Amino acid sequence: MSDAPQPAIPAATLILIRDRAGAAPDLLMVERAKAMVFAGGALVFPGGRIDPGDYTLAATLQLEPEDGPARIAAIRETIEEAGVPVGLTPAPDAATLAALRDGLHAGEALGPLLDAHGLSLDLAALTYFARWLPAHRHMRIFDTRFYLAAWPDGAAEPVVDDTENVRLLWASAAEVLAECDAGRAAVIFPTRRNLERLAQYSDYAHAVADALAHPPRTITPFAEERDGVPYLCIPDDLGYPVTREKLTGALRG
Numbered sequence: 001m002s003d004a005p006q007p008a009i010p011a012a013t014l015i016l017i018r019d020r021a022g023a024a025p026d027l028l029m030v031e032r033a034k035a036m037v038f039a040g041g042a043l044v045f046p047g048g049r050i051d052p053g054d055y056t057l058a059a060t061l062q063l064e065p066e067d068g069p070a071r072i073a074a075i076r077e078t079i080e081e082a083g084v085p086v087g088l089t090p091a092p093d094a095a096t097l098a099a100l101r102d103g104l105h106a107g108e109a110l111g112p113l114l115d116a117h118g119l120s121l122d123l124a125a126l127t128y129f130a131r132w133l134p135a136h137r138h139m140r141i142f143d144t145r146f147y148l149a150a151w152p153d154g155a156a157e158p159v160v161d162d163t164e165n166v167r168l169l170w171a172s173a174a175e176v177l178a179e180c181d182a183g184r185a186a187v188i189f190p191t192r193r194n195l196e197r198l199a200q201y202s203d204y205a206h207a208v209a210d211a212l213a214h215p216p217r218t219i220t221p222f223a224e225e226r227d228g229v230p231y232l233c234i235p236d237d238l239g240y241p242v243t244r245e246k247l248t249g250a251l252r253g
Helices: 052-060 067-082 094-106 111-115 173-181 189-198 204-211
Strands: 007-021 023-032 047-049 127-132 142-150 163-171 223-225 229-233 245-248
Touching: 007 067, 007 111, 007 204, 023 173, 047 067, 052 067, 052 111, 067 094, 067 111, 067 142, 067 163, 067 223, 067 245, 127 189, 127 204, 142 204, 173 189
Parallel strands: 007 142
Antiparallel strands: 007 023, 007 047, 023 163, 127 142, 223 229, 229 245
């Protein structure tokens, strides 16, 4: 059997930010079911692999062939996993959103569902934040694009899909990191680095400004020994305040 890493699976994730007056913004996160092969039991942002229907819709709309399908997948997965209509216009009412979510859970592609309900995509509602491509062996590898989006005005509270995920929560980045440090929650290495970066922001506009100031480059963590201690590291010029973690403690999915 080959010892080489498996081909990467294209994926997309949405970091949904809800501003709070006088406090750090909330982030929407979901907890993966423990039985899931990837990141089982960990807190993650809504997202998943890019489906064939996402590529088809992107081609129909003549979008850029990598970024377009990823933005569509991030929107679709957030509807599926949390019932939040990000990047849709006009904003769907509760009945329409429920019909969209039911259709997606039944395996229908997003494009025909949008057409049936007179909706279109507002892909500019998403800001490209980061791209992570680990180089694991013996496990699934996801080439994941992370996008920022603001909590839609007037949206109902999110509801977990209760399939791949068992709960969802609103919390600031610092609050999630504190829960992880206390052993009450877990995050994988890319999520932790992104949370540390997100903890720097005072609001959604601040996060977008920083994302635009640091155009994403593909991040592939690498092992490096420093002072005799092995670390998992990332480059230090991409806007991340913490760029290494002891290899023995890093949760890699």
